[in-house]
Amino acid sequence: MNKSSLHSINVALGQRSYPVWIGSGLLNDPARWRPLLRGHHALVVSNTTVAPLYLSRVAAGLEGLRWSSFLLDDGEVHKSFANVGRVLEALGQLGATRDACVIALGGGVVGDLAGFSAACWMRGIDFIQMPTTLLAMVDSSVGGKTGVNLPVGKNLAGAFHQPRAVIADIDTLATLPAREYRAGLAEVVKGAAIGDEAFFVWLEQHADALAARDVDTLLEAIARKVQYKAGVVARDETEQGERALLNFGHTFGHALETAGHYTTLLHGEAVAIGMLLAAHLSERCGMSEPGDTARLERLLRTLGLPLTIPPGMDTEQLLQWMRLDKKNAAGQLRLILWRGIGRAEIVDAVAESAVAATLDAAKASAARAAAT
Numbered sequence: 001m002n003k004s005s006l007h008s009i010n011v012a013l014g015q016r017s018y019p020v021w022i023g024s025g026l027l028n029d030p031a032r033w034r035p036l037l038r039g040h041h042a043l044v045v046s047n048t049t050v051a052p053l054y055l056s057r058v059a060a061g062l063e064g065l066r067w068s069s070f071l072l073d074d075g076e077v078h079k080s081f082a083n084v085g086r087v088l089e090a091l092g093q094l095g096a097t098r099d100a101c102v103i104a105l106g107g108g109v110v111g112d113l114a115g116f117s118a119a120c121w122m123r124g125i126d127f128i129q130m131p132t133t134l135l136a137m138v139d140s141s142v143g144g145k146t147g148v149n150l151p152v153g154k155n156l157a158g159a160f161h162q163p164r165a166v167i168a169d170i171d172t173l174a175t176l177p178a179r180e181y182r183a184g185l186a187e188v189v190k191g192a193a194i195g196d197e198a199f200f201v202w203l204e205q206h207a208d209a210l211a212a213r214d215v216d217t218l219l220e221a222i223a224r225k226v227q228y229k230a231g232v233v234a235r236d237e238t239e240q241g242e243r244a245l246l247n248f249g250h251t252f253g254h255a256l257e258t259a260g261h262y263t264t265l266l267h268g269e270a271v272a273i274g275m276l277l278a279a280h281l282s283e284r285c286g287m288s289e290p291g292d293t294a295r296l297e298r299l300l301r302t303l304g305l306p307l308t309i310p311p312g313m314d315t316e317q318l319l320q321w322m323r324l325d326k327k328n329a330a331g332q333l334r335l336i337l338w339r340g341i342g343r344a345e346i347v348d349a350v351a352e353s354a355v356a357a358t359l360d361a362a363k364a365s366a367a368r369a370a371a372t
Contacts, residue, residue, distance in 0.1 A: 007223040011142065011162070012234040018165050020142055020226050022219065026169035027054060027130065030061025036128060036164045039099030042067040043091055045114035046105040049074040050132050053175055058105055058130065068094050072110065076262035079109045079149050081157065087117035101126040101164070107133035107180075108140035108267060112155070115146030119161035129163045132172040134184025134218075135268050138191070138225040141166045143233040143243075149262065153324045154254040160238050168226075170219060182304045183268025185210060189299060190275060191225040194248045195232075197342030199224055204295070207302040244327055245344045248336040249274030255321040259313045265306070272305040281358040282337040285347070292340040308366035315359045319352060 006023035026032065042065050044058055051071050059067075070090040072078045091100065104114035104127060111129050118127035129141035147158020173181065188210075192200035202224075203210070209217040229246065236243040253274030257265055265273070279293040300307060327334045333350040 005219065007219070007226075009223065009226050009230050011230045013162060013237060016162050018163060020166040020168065020230065022137070022168040022170065022222055022226065024169065024171050026167045027057040027172070028060075028169075033128065033165060033167050034061050036126075037065065037101045038126060039097060039101065040066055041094055041096040041100035042103055043087070043094055043096065043100070044069040044103045044105055045072070045087060045110055045117070046070075047072040047074045047078075047107075047110055050106045050110070050172075054105060054132060054172060058103065066094065072106075072113070074109075076109055076149065076257070076267065079113050079147075081148055081150075083113055084117050084120065084148060087113065088121055091117070091121050096121065096125070098122050098125060101128060103128045103130060104141075104163075105130045105132065106136070107131065108136045111136055111141050112146050112158070113148060115144070115161050115163065116148060116158055119146055119159040124161060126164050127161070129166040131166065131168050133176055134173055134181055134222070135187050136184075137166075137168040137170075137173075138184060138222050139187040139229065139246075141168070142226055142229050143246075144237070152258075153321055154257055154262070156324065156326070162237075168222065170215070170222070173213075173218070178304075179266065179269075181213065182211075183266040183272075185303045186268035186272040186275070186300070186305055188221050188225045189296075189303070190246070190248055190271060191228045193275060193296060193341060194245045194336070194338070194344035195342055196224075196228055199228070200295075200299075200341050204299055207299055211303050241346075244346050245336055247327060248338070248344050249276075249278050251322050251325045251327065251333075251335055252277040252318075254325065255318045256309065256313065258321045259318055260310060264310050269306050272300050273307060273309060276300065276307055277309075277358055277362055278335065278337055280362065281335070281350075281354060282339070284354050284358055285337065285350075287345075287347075288338055288340045292338070295341060308369065309359070309363050311366070311370070313363075315356050315363070318359055319356060322355065 009020040102118040104111040131137045131141040144162035147155045249271045253270035256270045282288040338344045
């Protein structure tokens with residue numbers, strides 16, 4: 001890839017609009033992002049895996065400011081209220097004022113927790129997203145959703161709080177473990193599956209190159225997914241309608257993550273399984289054809305993503321967690337289903353019996369496959 005290659009995508013939200021920069025060497029280019037810091041205080045939130053690799057690059061751009069860092073342990077289980085409290089304490093110790101900035105250097109856990117902490121400090125201060133995982137670059141860093149997990153469910157506490165900018169330095173993906181990389185590809189597929197059939201076809205054509213981490217192919221995939229999401233966020237910032245489609249696979253996926261105590265599946269892996277379950281449920285409800293499900297399954301398999309519910313997960317317990325989903329209304333399940341590739345819909349009052357039958361069928365299929 002040409003080192004000068006840079007994608008700049010605007011998230012159009014009026015006075016709160018912000019750029020998403022995607023390219024190589026961006027962490028080493030403070031001239032681009034340092035002017036976004038309006039005050040004299042900055043707190044870099046990162047984790048113990050990412051900070052040893054990249055914190056020094058960010059620190060070089062903070063010279064002359066009063067700044068400090070707060071490091072989480074790595075993993076979804078650390079996206080908690082307890083750690084929000086610790087970040088707020090770190091801001092207090094720093095003496096952070098209303099014009100301070102929180103910088104999120106890491107994956108989705110870091111970005112969600114740092115953004116939520118920034119939303120809470122003095123009722124809202126600036127933050128900048130510096131995603132270092134593929135999943136964070138293509139999804140969680142864009143759109144202002146922040147939050148933490150609770151024992152009863154994922155992301156049940158949170159706030160919409162838009163960043164000042166997203167700085168996606170793809171050089172950081174060189175140190176991303178293969179499993180994390182594949183998990184990020186699930187969110188790329190999701191964007192195509194819900195609303196961009198041409199992009200889905202492109203992914204089918206370039207799946208092998210993406211699986212092999214071809215840099216030029218990856219850069220285009222990231223930019224296309226971010227461009228799609230930026231458009232959705234601009235039209236529906238607080239998820240009153242269209243933005244809910246971005247949750248395709250997530251109601252199932254969040255239940256699977258919760259059932260595994262946030263340690264069995266990575267978020268992207270759960271979304272991959274969840275999308276396939278949503279496709280099967282759409283078939284069961286007479287909305288889509290088996291051929292669409294088969295194409296989705298084939299693409300996810302080529303990209304190396306898991307396709308089956310992990311063993312030992314109980315259908316009724318999964319349903320219980322699905323009932324807590326934020327999209328539900330009037331005590332009824334409200335799911336994102338599809339009428340085929342690129343045609344997702346919000347479906348109200350989905351019958352729990354159909355969801356349970358879909359889960360049971362998927363579990364039975366996985367058991368048969370494991371037995372052969």
